[in-house]
Amino acid sequence: MAAADTAERGIVSAHDRRRPAVRATLGVLQGGLLAGLLLVGLGPILWLAKAAVTPTQDTLRNPLALFPNGVDWANLVTAWTRAEIDHFFLNTLIVAAGAWFFQLLVATTGGYVLSVLRPRYGGIILGLVLATLFVPSVVLLVPLYLTILDVPLAHISLLNTFWAVWLPMAASAFNVLIVKRFFDSLPREVFEAARVDGAGPFRLLWSVVLPMSKPILGVVSVFAVIAAWKDYLWPMLVLPDPENQPLSVRLPAIAPYLELDVFLAALAISTVLPVALFLAFQRLFLSGAGLGGAVKG
């Protein structure tokens, strides 16, 4: 009845939408918005794609012309091999893969303990995890750096190792909480049935809970990879050796030593994977899942 009718409508009523004047105004506004979004959202990225295969002199003299003197595909090859972008790309992949693995490990086991196993100390841990959400990351910067230099108990330095990036990223309260919330919504009867059938806590997690949780694992995975790809300040601090640095850290450092066209090609190469991930998992990004469940409520 009315619900089906009103669900489709927006601010402008269906009746008004049929009026030519309203239609024209809406069309102009929305066309203008689309043009603006194309220019602002897509424009710089397309420009980068163009500049990546344009000779330096053309980009400098006439930055907005489209290939006045032809296309220079060799830029991409030069950036990939001579500027060693391949090496830093691999480092970025290693950083992202490790960050993905440890974030998933901590979020799933942590969420499982807090939501399903619920030991007596669970409440305290949940409180402590929640509390870290209220501490701005700037407070952690220096003490976490000193912790990396001398890890408590183990007394080893993680400086210049990928562990220094992976493990702090895994301590994400946000991940633990969204996974816990998802586990909370799973039907308890299935867990009980599995227990009756003799499944222990490890088996229950691996064979029952995780297979039922693919949607949330997907969300955590994609955002873990994107976050690792974006991070700059932290990897710059704990990976001072260029040999281990990811693209985000290396690009500003090599900028002064590269020819402009090669540098822009390097920037373009660094952008391809995140944009491809976005296009492949659009729904995930645009549903607002990673932007904080708190905001939606």
Next chain:
Amino acid sequence: MTTLTGPVRATTAATPPSSPPTRRRARRTPAGWLRDGGLSTLVIALPMILVFGVFSWFPIGRALIMSVQQTNLVTAPEFVGLENFAFVLSDPLLGKAVANTLWFALLALVFGYPVPLAAAVLMSEVKRMRGLYSALAYLPVVVPPVVAVLLWKFFYDASPTGVFNVVAGWFGLGPFPWLQDATSAMPSLVLEATWAAAGGTVIIYLAALVGVRTELYEAAEVDGAGVWRKIWHVTLPQLRGVLFITLILQVIGTSQVFLEPFLFTGGGPNNATLTILMLIYDYAFGSSLGGNYGAATALSLMLAGVLAVLSAIYFRVTRPWSS
């Protein structure tokens, strides 16, 4: 998926098949704990406890201690009372950094708060290809921030053949010095930061707009309201909660801005873009100052304290309106 009725779920969740938990907990022994799988639970909890313990809880506690210590990694840390705080508060650069950060936050609100809202409201009225609109709006968010800054740095080239100066030239303006000038540097930084972040806000607003109760539009129409009055009296009031939250989140985020001033200008020209987080970085890791971990921690705690007090006041003040 199994679908079960409410009452069944409620009873199974409340009472596990074994004996009532309260009883057992009252007289629990280590052996009983082990038999109940307490050990495997602890093993499964271990990654979380270790990672959070070492890389979150321990450093947070350490921040509190370090702020009242002189730490230089060579000699043993020494208790110095509030000396670090006094040092930071008497630093002539602090006032500059605070003013710059406030200026950045204010500009970010002016540039970045109304535009995503207007775009989202307009996008919610789009009938066809709405996905295309939101994908375009979100695209800058997935560009790696470092790439975005380096690309925009090239766009901001001060010569007449710089990308933005060419565009300005079409309208008979410029060339502008953008990043090289103390007055235009900060707005240039904010413009890029807004470009990079606005898409996320648009998506949040779009999600919130789905929840707007549309039957109120009909009621407003019956009362003769036009489009603007419908937006002002029906749409925006229902977005209040989200609008309040995005505002404070944006302020908290922009008060910790680092990447843009660090990579665009390095805090220059003449400290015109030196922000609080850049000052913290300079205290701890800068080449000229550097190694003053106590001062860096003291300043970061003061920033966190101010933000906490600000958010507490903000939520108290906005609570009557936000639901």
